[in-house]
Amino acid sequence: MRVARAELWTGRAFILALMAITILPFISIFITALHPSGTVPRGLEWPADPQWGNFVEAFKVAEMPTLLLSSTFIVLAVVPVSLVISTMAGFAIGLLRIPGSRVLLFLFVFGLTLPFSGIIIPIYFLERAMGIYNTRLAIVLPLIALYMPFAVFWMRAHFVNMPTEISEAARVDGATTWDLFWRIHVPLARAPIASLGILMSIWTWNQFLLALVLVEDPTQRTMAGALGAYQGHYATDIPLLCAGTILILVPTLVIFILFQRQIITALLQGSVKG
Amino acid sequence: MTSDNRHVAPWHSRWILLHRGIHRETIIGWLFVLPALIMYVLFVLQPLVLTIHYSFYKWNGVGPKTWVGLKNYVTIFQVPDLIGTIFNAFWLVVWFSFIPVGLGLVVASVMHRVASRRFGSIARTVLFLPQVIALVAAGIIWGWLLSLPGLINQILKAVGLGTITRAWLGDFDWALPAVGLIGIWVLLGFCTVLLLTGITKVDPSLYESARIDGADWFREFVTITVPLLRYEIGVCLTVTVIAALAAFDIVYVSTAGGPGNSTAVPGIQIYILAFTQRAIGLASALAVMLMILVVVVILPIQWLSRENKI
Numbered sequence: 059m060r061v062a063r064a065e066l067w068t069g070r071a072f073i074l075a076l077m078a079i080t081i082l083p084f085i086s087i088f089i090t091a092l093h094p095s096g097t098v099p100r101g102l103e104w105p106a107d108p109q110w111g112n113f114v115e116a117f118k119v120a121e122m123p124t125l126l127l128s129s130t131f132i133v134l135a136v137v138p139v140s141l142v143i144s145t146m147a148g149f150a151i152g153l154l155r156i157p158g159s160r161v162l163l164f165l166f167v168f169g170l171t172l173p174f175s176g177i178i179i180p181i182y183f184l185e186r187a188m189g190i191y192n193t194r195l196a197i198v199l200p201l202i203a204l205y206m207p208f209a210v211f212w213m214r215a216h217f218v219n220m221p222t223e224i225s226e227a228a229r230v231d232g233a234t235t236w237d238l239f240w241r242i243h244v245p246l247a248r249a250p251i252a253s254l255g256i257l258m259s260i261w262t263w264n265q266f267l268l269a270l271v272l273v274e275d276p277t278q279r280t281m282a283g284a285l286g287a288y289q290g291h292y293a294t295d296i297p298l299l300c301a302g303t304i305l306i307l308v309p310t311l312v313i314f315i316l317f318q319r320q321i322i323t324a325l326l327q328g329s330v331k332g
Numbered sequence: 333m334t335s336d337n338r339h340v341a342p343w344h345s346r347w348i349l350l351h352r353g354i355h356r357e358t359i360i361g362w363l364f365v366l367p368a369l370i371m372y373v374l375f376v377l378q379p380l381v382l383t384i385h386y387s388f389y390k391w392n393g394v395g396p397k398t399w400v401g402l403k404n405y406v407t408i409f410q411v412p413d414l415i416g417t418i419f420n421a422f423w424l425v426v427w428f429s430f431i432p433v434g435l436g437l438v439v440a441s442v443m444h445r446v447a448s449r450r451f452g453s454i455a456r457t458v459l460f461l462p463q464v465i466a467l468v469a470a471g472i473i474w475g476w477l478l479s480l481p482g483l484i485n486q487i488l489k490a491v492g493l494g495t496i497t498r499a500w501l502g503d504f505d506w507a508l509p510a511v512g513l514i515g516i517w518v519l520l521g522f523c524t525v526l527l528l529t530g531i532t533k534v535d536p537s538l539y540e541s542a543r544i545d546g547a548d549w550f551r552e553f554v555t556i557t558v559p560l561l562r563y564e565i566g567v568c569l570t571v572t573v574i575a576a577l578a579a580f581d582i583v584y585v586s587t588a589g590g591p592g593n594s595t596a597v598p599g600i601q602i603y604i605l606a607f608t609q610r611a612i613g614l615a616s617a618l619a620v621m622l623m624i625l626v627v628v629v630i631l632p633i634q635w636l637s638r639e640n641k642i
Contacts, residue, residue: 066446070446147368173599175622176383184379239364303469
């Protein structure tokens with residue numbers, strides 16, 4: 059590498075500074091969370107008497123176990139169903155190329171740029187009529203539907219590139235369409251299915267608007283939705299608000315650190331394909 | 333005659349078999365699409381049509397609907413607070429989109445030049461962090477940092493700029509840029525990492541020969557990085573522009589559209605109109621305008637970045 063020494067170090071200093079700016083907000087709320095509840099601490103001052111109990115307090119006030127269960131339930135209801143139905147649709151459109159595939163693809167792709175806030179109003183009234191308003195199902199059903207444009211598009215992109223010889227060979231051996239799908243192509247599509255699963259799990263965990271509009275009870279919401287409600291109650295008690303925010307962030311951060319490579323790759327591929 | 337029959341029969345039966353086969357295949361294929369399609373039609377396309385339908389009515393959500401034609405759309409153009417949300421959304425594009433993409437290009441190219449493998453991967457992880465946390469959390473964290481006793485003002489005081497400290501999110505002139513700052517923090521890492529993967533796909537010999545010729549960072553940036561990353565830049569712009577125009581979470585928790593209407597974006601205004609003021613028709617008209625706006629802005633970006641790309 060022919061990069062001058064001086065440039066090397068200014069460049070690295072620049073990147074380090076950016077990393078510091080990225081991290082600083084997390085450090086600031088962590089330190090703030092250790093100050094006595096009800097006080098208004100300043101910037102980055104380490105408290106004289108760190109109040110670790112704030113985390114316990116926030117854990118109780120925010121009903122963390124209930125929230126974790128609720129969020130996990132929603133993710134487990136949304137992600138597997140979305141994966142199965144979008145993989146099936148992607149398979150039919152990309153590999154079987156059924157008559158009407160082009161129209162179907164267009165129909166799904168059309169939904170890619172649709173902002174959630176654009177269609178939230180009728181969803182609210184539909185769910186009131188269906189009697190699922192203020193239940194977890196109120197988040198689960200529209201979320202599965204809202205993921206379909208991206209998920210079908212993503213899986214179709216995988217299947218459309220599969221060589222046809224595999225399917226032809228299987229057909230000669232007398233495989234039915236279901237065999238072809240379940241025994242041959244799903245195992246081959248493990249990588250894109252896993253990435254899609256990671257993406258949809260993060261998006262579901264962080265989903266706010268649907269939770270805010272469709273579920274009044276914070277304990278029936280996603281993590282992000284519950285955090286919104288928590289902020290409403292504790293806006294004046296900064297240390298407790300920060301402690302609660304950190305607790306709600308911890309699961310996401312742990313998952314990110316464990317699976318950082320897969321998550322970054324999935325998020326990047328997701329945007330490139332979408 | 334007999335030979336004719338012999339010819340016709342197999343041809344005929346094979347045709348039926350083939351036809352029946354195709355027919356069966358088609359039905360099975362459509363059965364594969366059906367679950368996804370049903371969900372999509374029920375919870376996306378149906379609401380989409382209903383939004384358009386509501387937008388032509390005056391309705392409070394409970395009583396009878398009154399047909400008003402295009403009046404809701406006219407109202408949006410006439411009331412400064414409503415049309416202002418569209419302008420605010422465009423302002424937000426500068427902060428959420430132009431700055432992260434521009435700065436991301438610079439950071440990615442610097443990283444590509446100076447970072448070792450190990451340092452590069454740590455930097456990637458750290459810079460990407462804000463992208464995975466909930467936008468609501470980002471809004472809450474920055475709501476505190478940008479408040480009067482928050483970190484930003486502490487830093488300003490420490491460097492002798494104590495006179496300009498203020499409650500940034502509560503200031504009529506500064507609230508929108510302050511919200512924009514949150515967007516930069518969230519989106520810069522994403523853009524950087526995406527553009528960096530683009531750079532690593534560029535033929536390394538191009539950079540090698542540029543360096544042998546003694547090209548400095550800036551020359552390399554202008555002549556190689558930017559032109560060859562057209563596609564990745566397009567992707568970044570698409571994602572970030574949608575994030576700006578459809579912004580909701582960050583704005584809702586950090587300012588809720590205030591002070592006044594200085595940070596009200598369409599998403600927030602739709603929510604307020606529909607769920608606190610019960611002006612369903614007006615909210616729906618704004619929703620329709622937002623959806624059209626996103627498509628109208630995104631299409632040219634897609635078209636420009638994919639052009640000349642096989």
